[in-house]
Amino acid sequence: MRATVLRAGRMVVRDDVEEPRPGPGQVLVGVKACGICGSDLHFAAHGDTMLRLGRDMEGMPPIDADIDLAGDVFMGHEFSAEVLEAGPGTDAPPPGTVVTSLPVLLSGGSVTPIVYSNHVIGGFAERMLLSAPLLLPVPNGLDPRHAALTEPMAVGLHAVNRSAIGRGETALVIGCGPIGIAIIAALRLRGVEHIVASDFSVKRRQLAELMGAHETVDPAEASPFTAGPAVVFEAVGVPGILNDVLRRSPQGTRVIVAGVCMEPDTVLPFFGAAKEISISFVYAYDPAEFAESLRAIADGDIDVAPLITGEVGLDGIAAAFDELADPDRHCKILVTP
Amino acid sequence: MRATVLRAGRMVVRDDVEEPRPGPGQVLVGVKACGICGSDLHFAAHGDTMLRLGRDMEGMPPIDADIDLAGDVFMGHEFSAEVLEAGPGTDAPPPGTVVTSLPVLLSGGSVTPIVYSNHVIGGFAERMLLSAPLLLPVPNGLDPRHAALTEPMAVGLHAVNRSAIGRGETALVIGCGPIGIAIIAALRLRGVEHIVASDFSVKRRQLAELMGAHETVDPAEASPFTAGPAVVFEAVGVPGILNDVLRRSPQGTRVIVAGVCMEPDTVLPFFGAAKEISISFVYAYDPAEFAESLRAIADGDIDVAPLITGEVGLDGIAAAFDELADPDRHCKILVTP
Numbered sequence: 001m002r003a004t005v006l007r008a009g010r011m012v013v014r015d016d017v018e019e020p021r022p023g024p025g026q027v028l029v030g031v032k033a034c035g036i037c038g039s040d041l042h043f044a045a046h047g048d049t050m051l052r053l054g055r056d057m058e059g060m061p062p063i064d065a066d067i068d069l070a071g072d073v074f075m076g077h078e079f080s081a082e083v084l085e086a087g088p089g090t091d092a093p094p095p096g097t098v099v100t101s102l103p104v105l106l107s108g109g110s111v112t113p114i115v116y117s118n119h120v121i122g123g124f125a126e127r128m129l130l131s132a133p134l135l136l137p138v139p140n141g142l143d144p145r146h147a148a149l150t151e152p153m154a155v156g157l158h159a160v161n162r163s164a165i166g167r168g169e170t171a172l173v174i175g176c177g178p179i180g181i182a183i184i185a186a187l188r189l190r191g192v193e194h195i196v197a198s199d200f201s202v203k204r205r206q207l208a209e210l211m212g213a214h215e216t217v218d219p220a221e222a223s224p225f226t227a228g229p230a231v232v233f234e235a236v237g238v239p240g241i242l243n244d245v246l247r248r249s250p251q252g253t254r255v256i257v258a259g260v261c262m263e264p265d266t267v268l269p270f271f272g273a274a275k276e277i278s279i280s281f282v283y284a285y286d287p288a289e290f291a292e293s294l295r296a297i298a299d300g301d302i303d304v305a306p307l308i309t310g311e312v313g314l315d316g317i318a319a320a321f322d323e324l325a326d327p328d329r330h331c332k333i334l335v336t337p
Numbered sequence: 338m339r340a341t342v343l344r345a346g347r348m349v350v351r352d353d354v355e356e357p358r359p360g361p362g363q364v365l366v367g368v369k370a371c372g373i374c375g376s377d378l379h380f381a382a383h384g385d386t387m388l389r390l391g392r393d394m395e396g397m398p399p400i401d402a403d404i405d406l407a408g409d410v411f412m413g414h415e416f417s418a419e420v421l422e423a424g425p426g427t428d429a430p431p432p433g434t435v436v437t438s439l440p441v442l443l444s445g446g447s448v449t450p451i452v453y454s455n456h457v458i459g460g461f462a463e464r465m466l467l468s469a470p471l472l473l474p475v476p477n478g479l480d481p482r483h484a485a486l487t488e489p490m491a492v493g494l495h496a497v498n499r500s501a502i503g504r505g506e507t508a509l510v511i512g513c514g515p516i517g518i519a520i521i522a523a524l525r526l527r528g529v530e531h532i533v534a535s536d537f538s539v540k541r542r543q544l545a546e547l548m549g550a551h552e553t554v555d556p557a558e559a560s561p562f563t564a565g566p567a568v569v570f571e572a573v574g575v576p577g578i579l580n581d582v583l584r585r586s587p588q589g590t591r592v593i594v595a596g597v598c599m600e601p602d603t604v605l606p607f608f609g610a611a612k613e614i615s616i617s618f619v620y621a622y623d624p625a626e627f628a629e630s631l632r633a634i635a636d637g638d639i640d641v642a643p644l645i646t647g648e649v650g651l652d653g654i655a656a657a658f659d660e661l662a663d664p665d666r667h668c669k670i671l672v673t674p
Contacts, residue, residue: 050607053605053607053608054611056584057584057607057608057611057612058560058562058584058585058586059562059584059585059586059587059588059590059612060587060588060611060612162613225395225396237606242606247393247394247395247396248395248396249395249396250396250397251396251397253396257606257609257610260606260607260610261606261607261610262606262607263605264603264604264605265603265604265605265606266601266602266603266604267601267602267603267604268390268600268601268602269574269579269594269597269598269599269602269618270387270390270394270597270598270599271390271394272594272616272618273594273597273598273618273619273620274391274394274397274620275394275396275397275618275620276499276617276618276619276620277618278615278616278617278618279609279615279616279617279618280613280615280616281606281609281610281612281613281614281615281616282610282613283610283611283612283613
């Protein structure tokens with residue numbers, strides 16, 4: 001079977017991957033579409049650092065502790081797929097059903113994220129295994145390429161839910177990459193009446209408007225912080241942004257950090273203290289948010305079509321990883337194996 | 338009149354300070370006691386940096402923007418005092434009444450913090466001005482030295498109020514200097530049933546127990562983060578602590594940052610993200626918290642006597658600033674002019 005894997009920092013097509021066989025409770029699916037996530041790019045470039053940070057972290061079970069970067073790594077966690085075959089004694093939708101799922105594989109007693117793994121195949125492959133209890137049939141004849149955006153849009157929904165923003169509050173979204181765009185869509189879904197979006201890229205600002213921002217700001221031209229009190233969504237995730245938010249935002253600002261900065265970041269806590277700012281780091285989503293995300297896309301409440309700026313096969317992933325570095329060119333590239 | 342002022346980084350006694358004269362709405366008071374705050378020490382050592390940070394900060398009115406470090410700076414914001422004389426047409430408690438007040442001077446239309454100033458005299462002086470509408474008579478014949486701790490104890494009360502901690506939640510207080518101790522007292526006041534306090538200093542751990550901690554930890558011996566989920570109060574305020582909290586605390590931890598770190602601090606946002614940690618920076622208190630703090634001390638609900646580890650006159654302030662660097666020796670030194 002064909003799959004594209006991370007090998008020594010590059011995405012490489014293999015045609016000798018062993019065909020996955022569904023165990024009890026599992027389902028073999030054919031991947032219809034799988035989005036490339038910013039975290040995929042980051043893992044490809046800085047996987048060693050991410051694994052080291054994961055090992056250094058206490059207070060939760062180790063993340064991906066068993067990944068060996070000397071071996072091939074399967075990736076792809078934003079997928080839709082078609083049911084091919086259920087495992088032994090497994091109740092599953094009939095073959096041909098288009099589904100999506102939380103990117104998690106249940107296997108006997110273990111729970112493995114379908115994110116980066118030497119063993120568990122992700123969406124950058126012809127076929128993969130999913131868990132029957134987690135399958136969500138894609139409703140309304142929704143285009144499977146759109147259903148693949150359930151996962152990234154759920155990230156936005158979760159960030160907005162965690163912010164507890166009220167409709168009458170102003171939302172300021174810093175950074176209009178895929179996460180910022182998902183946040184804008186979710187803010188709109190929640191009826192927030194004043195959404196300001198900030199990005200240096202004109203293309204991204206246009207996309208932000210298309211997805212529901214009421215106002216956009218080019219931070220090279222004007223400060224995004226002059227609109228008055230706002231709930232700030234930090235969706236850039238590079239060092240320096242958080243301190244800029246602390247330094248410039250008004251007293252009492254709630255900051256939702258949704259951009260995952262993987263590098264050390266320096267802040268001046270004095271700014272946070274003097275203005276009594278609160279910061280909530282948010283991450284991923286819960287199963288209900290994932291299901292709501294699919295429903296909102298399928299019902300037409302969120303139109304994800306404008307986000308899809310490219311489509312490649314398994315052999316186009318390596319080049320797509322390079323192209324995604326240019327914010328003026330791409331938002332989401334889908335892999336259709 | 339005598340006052341001790343900050344001059345070129347050192348505390349210097351002057352006996353030629355012009356006698357303050359109360360304007361309308363103001364009251365001349367004789368200082369009974371004034372605590373030395375960690376922020377006083379920091380301002381003496383790093384005032385230039387603090388003023389620069391204040392000027393760099395946007396989103397709120399400038400703090401202390403007009404202070405000239407080339408001139409003498411009056412300090413002292415944790416005071417009790419005796420009413421001497423009311424300004425023209427000013428309704429005030431009778432002379433001899435012992436009072437405390439929010440450290441703010443109302444003067445015509447302007448509001449000046451009594452913290453650091455070239456002009457507004459603070460508590461490190463024989464006499465100072467206060468604002469009649471802000472005066473709180475000290476009840477129950479409370480020792481004026483204890484009443485002077487209203488301000489630092491209000492800082493702890495505010496931090497605990499902002500945390501919204503429930504009685505059944507565990508509180509973990511990192512750092513048992515004056516702020517940590519005030520937090521412990523406030524947690525106890527709010528009926529929190531499990532208070533864990535962490536400090537390298539044995540004296541400070543003993544004080545933490547005396548003030549209400551149910552358990553103390555020497556972080557050189559054991560991790561304070563193994564007690565399970567806790568609301569974490571960061572009361573150290575030096576670079577590196579916040580990242581340590583992010584790295585080691587459990588998923589979903591709420592961190593209340595009460596220790597004001599004035600230096601750049603580096604964190605790994607990844608730790609915050611992966612565990613969805615929230616951080617609330619807290620600062621100062623509101624008038625109701627200040628009044629409640631005085632009431633709790635006067636009613637005996639908070640016994641501040643153990644905090645007072647030293648007492649000096651105006652000519653002892655310079656040496657006291659040096660001595661306070663040693664955590665095993667001092668918690669709060671009072672100036673009794």
